[in-house]
Amino acid sequence: MATDLYIPPQAKPLLDQWCGDGLTRHWPSEPRDKLWFGFDPEQDEELRHRYGALVDEALAGGLADWADSPLGRLALVLLLDQLPRNLFRRQARAFAGDARAQALTHAAVASGEDERLAVVARVFLYMPLVHAESLPLQDEAVRCFERLREQAPAFCHATLDENLRYARLHRDIVARFGRFPHRNDALGRKSTAEELAFLKDGPRFGQ
Template identity: 50%
Template sequence: MFSPKRSSPHHPAGWLVDVQRRAPSHCEVCAKLFRNLIFLRTVTIAPLSIIQFWRDEVRPERWFAVDPNLDALIRTRYEALWRDARAGKLTDWAMTPEGTLALLIVLDQFPRNMFRGHADAFATDAQALALAKQAVARRIDERLPAVLRPFVYMPYMHSENLADQDACIALFLDRLGPDTMNLPFARQHRDVIARFGRFPTRNAALGRPNTPEEAAFLNAALKPH
């Protein structure tokens, strides 16, 4: 009885089967395209666009406000960029004053909006502080507009180390003057660290139990003045 010849890689039918075996699935193609889009989304964001967003779109009146809509906007636009910064993929930004400022905003300010009330809000504080200290040592802050210069000093203010708090006050006095509106807030932060050695307001997010004194402090802060 005649039996049909089996297809081989050299036979047209065999070639088709071979191609089908090697061809990526639809899901694989979609996944690759998604990864490429995320890559392009992060690498095409320029440092200057971060500064423009913070200065012109957010504006000073919302820099320190509790605004859920702003928090959601920053997370949608910049969470992927923040994760790249956390992974050390944006270190080249620190080669210029503008890039340094933008990276400090990404590392120190954005997570406080994106992850308000959660531990990730403070996840890149150490990176931001190290970068801020480098910038101050190189006097990069003095090459920035005065209205934006405080964001070089904010990582000091956010530190739970008393020496950093003292340095923060000294920087505001020395490089922005005694009339800067940030000075009273810097002194308040310093007083909290001098008293507790940490910020009690972070305890819940970081899973730290309150001491009785911290609990009393937090309860007093919640009472209307």
């Protein structure tokens, strides 16, 4: 875990809000599941107010220099992968940053940069792979979470078991359909009969 990594000044408020004290102790001491995984219009609006301009800049290809440091890269990944899912729920724009986020994550993993980060940072650095409509990237996501589980301190294991379960669930959906059926409406894609049956009870992951 690196506690002395450079953080771009504009990125610090986002990292503080998203990770709390987790960047220095591996996992936040205060629960953050509502922020990370909740479906709350008021929370979405607050995130839009605070970070909407940065999200727009990142989706337009900006803030490339943030990737020059591990925590800057993490913040850029959050702007591209996590925040659009809050700001643009059930819209195509929710997924507009996915390809760039996946490339940033893949580069960090390939260089070993990810292993310099705290557990909570690595969880969200790997999320673009979990969100990928690509079976090779899904397989990489599962490998990343398996490795993180092996390397993490014991107090993080129960949480990471859940992360790994969800990574495998995402991988299984892409293995079955080649894509995520819950995105079809937002992306203007026609669902197959099998996908429609799946969507009656299948997960939508907040979308």
